[in-house]
Amino acid sequence: MAGPNGPGGEALARGDRGATSPEANGSARSRASMREVADLADVAISSVSRVLSGHPDVSAQMRERVLTAVARLDYEPDFLAQSLRRGQTLSVGFVLADISNPLMADIVLGAEAVLRSAGYSLLLMNSENDAGLDAAHVRFFQSRRVDGMILSLASETNVATLDTIAQVDGPVVVIDRELPARFGASAAVNDHRPGMEAAVEHLIDLGHRRIALITGSTAQLPGRERMEAMRAVVARRPEAVEAVYLPGSFSTDHGEAAARQVLGSDPRPTAIIAGGNQLLIGCLRVMRELGLKVARDVSLVTCDDVPLSELYEPPIASIDRDTVGLGRVAAELLIGRLVGGDEPRTEVLATTFSPRPSCAPLPGH
Amino acid sequence: MAGPNGPGGEALARGDRGATSPEANGSARSRASMREVADLADVAISSVSRVLSGHPDVSAQMRERVLTAVARLDYEPDFLAQSLRRGQTLSVGFVLADISNPLMADIVLGAEAVLRSAGYSLLLMNSENDAGLDAAHVRFFQSRRVDGMILSLASETNVATLDTIAQVDGPVVVIDRELPARFGASAAVNDHRPGMEAAVEHLIDLGHRRIALITGSTAQLPGRERMEAMRAVVARRPEAVEAVYLPGSFSTDHGEAAARQVLGSDPRPTAIIAGGNQLLIGCLRVMRELGLKVARDVSLVTCDDVPLSELYEPPIASIDRDTVGLGRVAAELLIGRLVGGDEPRTEVLATTFSPRPSCAPLPGH
DNA sequence: TGCCGCGTCGGTACCGTTTCCAGTCTTTGG
């Protein structure tokens, strides 16, 4: 456990004393404190505070004097001191598994807009899909006294992470994850089933009978739910569909490995569903390497619409959701608990399937 | 000048709670303070502080007592109070123009890794390409007392932003932007010229004589430098090359608009250089809409390698740079000034051109 | 005239740490 001392703490060289050094020359442009404003305006500190915080008990004359002093000194209140005293920081921490995923970026975008308009600001930490960092970041935010947290965890099952979350004392909102009720967390989740079910139905309708699902970790809701949905469809359809499931992680590496494995098997599946944009990338790399063409050789569906799926030739069918909206909803859930005193609850957003030419009918259909 | 109250200040709805409500129910286990640790261990607060900060003047017995009390109470120091007292927050603010741009995400990734390993953490704010938000975010970080800032500004020329930056008192590092020396900012920039020059030379070598450059705002270094580089090549080559420049913004919208304009002209250019991944997207949309095929109808070069350019059919030539490295260098520059007392300086990273099949030779070459 | 209430303002006790300073208790050197 790294000591609380940061790097190079020795150079403090205070000096202190002197309190009100009367001959403070003008060029010593250290930032002004409320104390200095009060001195300049020749009023009490408390009056300065009252003026600045809009307290009703201030005369017009007092306001005037204080404000001119504030302007003269270019005074800006110290958020740290305010937070310490008020017990709130007006900031929320956002832990996300992978910032370089454009999906995440959209979620952040949506969340930030809502939070900012409520007067809160966002602190972001990236855990690089490392469950250990999840916990560390949560603790960090905790010691930073954020008013609440939004979490997009790398793993829902890591006990260290869960222990840490259990001790958080502000409201917590998880994104596209589910936590046992005892954590008292709100959740903004997608229902991944309808989109996935429609996609699988579509492929079966086109005549596909061997379908592979390359997806992420089952330690995360999306991974689990997508597999379940595909299983459900396969089970209820009368056609004899052979399904291959390749869960792993939401990385291009897993996409490549799984695609290589499944496309090298004999007979190989006639359709692949990639459960995320990173997986799609790995998949396409392998297909190019093997000289396989989307639609002609293998039909393809991906999760989440990104420029690559839209502009690929042929365009790639995708299971879509409103990511910006997901972030927005998460932020609203948090704000509700922060200022409205709402109870924790779960908000579910739909997913839909958009067929595109990457799904081709099989001969005879 | 926005008042000291943050945005949406009216919704404060204090209400207060009964200040120190003594009968806080047992389960409300508010976090422990150093004071409580001291009481439990029956020592002075200052001793607790000494133990926790690794001060040499502590007996083994004292350390023992304090640490067990810390463990029993699950005590964690309050970063706010520490920061207030120490005068440093161990955090740096990062203002970026657009978080949903994967390039930015990589830059953040690189910066965050370096900062974290130096004990600093990253606060991120997104200005959505709005120069007004740039300034607001910088002010926000300033009042949050961050130790330093990394800025990827929406505009280098916005006076309000520049005024604000001039008043920042910690070290500032700008990314891929240039600021007048009087700001005393460090900079991590790319030299966009070599990559762009190679690309233009390559196209000319292939026989192209009408080349369009769709790029972003000239209020940012990359936009400016790319145009200059292309102008330079066109000027020095003996071939009569007709160049069309379409600066605008780094958005898909501008990409579409510019592509539509230039591809609708007669005669249309035989090659297009898109100065960013968002511009590429707009460009490809329009080409598909018009039924034009990359390479066959129009040769294409893009700036910054993304999955789309790699996996597109045909693969799209790109002007590359090390974005993660750019972030890393920026962070190192900042750390150097923070703990090493370095002087502001500018670090330049190269760009290179990677030809790909999207650039086709013209008949007769 | 005396009292009360109201509009204002100053004083001050915090928030949770860090750090300087001044002790106390040993230990050690002369």
Added chain:
DNA sequence: CCAAAGACTGGAAACGGTACCGACGCGGCA
């Protein structure tokens, strides 16, 4: 044996604000 030097420790003053509380002046009312 006594003084000085350590080794530890407790007390208290900051850091920059917020908010409660009490004081003050003054007009209105009985």
